[in-house]
Amino acid sequence: MLRSRVITAVILLALLLAALFALPSAAWAALVVVMVMQGAVEWSRLSGLNSGKANIYWGLTLLLMLGLLWTDAGATEAQQVYIHLAVYAVSALLWLIIVPSWLIAGWKVRHPLLMALTGWAVLIPTGLAMLDLRVISPWILLFVMGLVWVADISAYFAGRRFGKNKLAPSISPGKTWEGVVGAMLGVTVYVALVWSFSPDSDRREALPILLLASWWWVGLAVIGDLFESAIKRQAGVKDSGALLPGHGGLLDRIDALTSTLPLAALVILLQQIK
DSSP states (O other): OHHHHHHHHHHHHHHHHHHHHHSOHHHHHHHHHHHHHHHHHHHHHHTTOOHHHHHHHHHHHHHHHHHHHHHHHHSOHHHHHHHHHHHHHHHHHIIIIIHHHHHHHTOOOOOHHHHHHHHHHHHHHHHHHHHHHHHHOHHHHHHHHHHHHHHHHHHHHHHHHHOOSEEETTTEEEEEHHHHHHHHHHHHHHHHHHHHTSTTTTOGGGHHHHHHHHHHHHHHHHHHHHHHHHHHHHHTOSSSOSSBTTTBSHHHHHHHHHTTHHHHHHHHHHHHTO
16 A cells, blocks of 8 residues: 555656646646546535536536636736635635634534535635646745645654554544644754755744744644545545545545645735735
8 A cells, every 4th residue: 555655646746746847837727627626526426416416516616717717817917816815715714714613513514505615615725826826936836735745744654653642533543643743843854954955045034934834834734634534534435536546536635735725825925915
């Protein structure tokens, strides 16, 4: 299992890097739309939508993404910023208030419309963030994604080696507090290494702020991971799909990105309009 996970992860990373730095903007946008659509396919299964409702959901998801891209094409730069901020505000509301309450209360939500709306709040801002962050800088998008990956890998190995205290046993029995500590240590090393090669490395006063932000991002990643685990447990499945050998579905790989990328884009856009 670990061998297939590693092989798949290496292949995915190589393909992502090639797409991130080589694809023209239109091709990257098309790839992001495809990823959102795959996420919608898997989310519809987790939501228990039958084939007819699932088809409607996929179609509406595609219309939402294409409509967002079409609106961007005809809007001024200022209008684009405020439209995107509105989308990211929905994501912030979801991940900072609704999902923590959802997990703490142990809600079992089976209403199709509510699950569909939740899926859009998870997927649409993530797709938009992948577009926005790449426009700002492919390196920034890679940095944020890398932070989440390092946190995930560090948590996995720290949890396996030292894990004793369960983080949320009713949601995901395999996750431990030791894994969270390992994730925070891992991203600390990651941020410090990236910072040492940054053109701004001489601004030492900014490093503690970046580290604090990275630890907060670990918390967001954990929330995203736990939320998808809760949805899968509610649906009675182990993985969101079988697209990726050794990893499950696409949602199994981007669960922590859905709670981190939109908020990273939100913070950066707010900084730009100050």
